[in-house]
Amino acid sequence: MAAASALMMGMTITACAEKEPTTAISAREGRDRVVELVFNxxxxxxxxxxxxxxxxxxxxxxxxxxxxxxxATSSYSYDRWAPQGTDHIEDAKRVAKYWESLGMTVRTVNPTTHPTVFAEGGPVARAVFDTHAADQSYSVGATAPCSPGDSVALNKEDQAERDQGKVLPGDEGVVVQVDPPQ
Structure with a gap:
């Protein structure tokens, strides 16, 4: 549901506010962890x-x-979406069990129809799996712990690397726009 997607984005933005870095990982290590968690x-x-x-x-x-x-401190986030599966309840249970195996604290909301699984800890600060996201989709997203670094500078540096042809973690599946020759 769109509300759950908006909730995920709100959690992403506000949960890091006013917090000092909670781990000794770099912002880029955090990026790599959220991408890996989402893919896995x-x-x-x-x-x-x-x-x-x-x-x-x-x-x-x-x-x-x-x-x-x-x-400044910053935190990377990443999410992937797919067409909605057919067994929402079992899919949510499977994700919850997987996240628990990683040492995450897990809770499920609306477990009997279209569950949303929330988790904290483990390899990331928090994650969410929504079985009823916008456009009848599933979504999986994660946010890294806050780490030293300015978000604007980090994003500019990442884009500069992409402009040089480097594929960064999380770039998989992105459609690259190529300007036609003039």
């Missing part, structure tokens, strides 16, 4: 056609320098 989660399901709905893994601001902190 989708492999738990008998669903095909996964795509990165919001494009690439992206950094967002946790704490800006403008708040008087010496250094």
């Amino acid at each position: 989660t989708t492999k738990q399901l008998d669903v095909t056609g996964w795509w990165p709905r919001n494009g690439v893994a992206w950094a967002q601001e946790c704490t800006p320098r403008s708040r008087g902190l010496e250094h």
